[in-house]
Amino acid sequence: MNPFAWSFRAQFLLGGAICFALVGFAIFSQLQWHLEPCPLCIFQRFAFIGLGAVFVLGGLFAPVRAGWRRVWAVLALAVAGVGITIAGRHTWLQISPPDIPACGPPYEFLRDTLSTTNLIRRVMSGSGDCGLVDWTFAGLSMPAWSLVWFVLLALWGLYAGLRRRSRRGWTSDSFGRN
Template sequence: MNPFRWSFRKQFLLGFACCAALLGYAFYVQFHLRIQPCPFCIFQRIAFAALGLVFLVGGLAAPRSQGARKAWSLLALVPAVVGIGYAGRHSWVQLYPPEMPSCGPGLNFMLERQSWLGVARKVLMADGDCSNINWQFLGLSMPMWCLLWFLALAAWALLAGFRRR
């Protein structure tokens, strides 16, 4: 059975399952392997959760019209592009670490003092510990894998929404 020929519903529910599995693995790494996430990691998790939510609701709605499927596909693209931005920036920080050895205050502290937009801006200017590579698979760090997954899921959403039925 060719997954590229599946219904919109099946394709979107598979996208949800991928996001749920990726988040599950992130929590496994945090709580079982005891590798603590940095602020970049937290924002990537939020992007995966938002993308998964769009996949789930879109899959359950299973729109019949081509226009509605395109709209759901473009809606899924929003958290995917945000995730691509965070994962890409995190990968960049790991490849070209800044000279400052600190990632700054914790995420909870920053949220108490600033708005979400201010915290997001602060995280994007990351320095130090965010550049540590604590986990690798096939020579790629976790943010690099996240970047690949965000790209793949964005392409999957576009395929589901823009494929002729």
């Protein structure tokens, strides 16, 4: 079955599922492989959650009119753009790390020196060194993979929202609307 021929609803719900699977992988890698997230990693997770929410809401409300599908596509692009910015900055910090840790002091230092309220406000958790590469797959670090996924999901959302729909009815739609 060709996912490029799926309905807007199916395409957006798939985008949401991918976003939440990526967040699940990040949490798995933190808990099972003990990869402590830095503040930029946490922000990338928030961006994936936000993008996933846009995809799921767009899929659930699956507009019939092309104008509303375009609105959902632009909203997905905007949220993905935030993720692209964060992941791009993080990847750049890993490629050319500064002499001083890029994200601030380590979590342990913050815990010892800040009140609980200030600690939570400070970005919830993280190791503090965004320039550290502690995991790679196929030559790319986790932030680089996040950047790739944000770009792919932005293109996916744009494709789903901007493509012309067939007027043949329900033939290419597995969820009810084209």
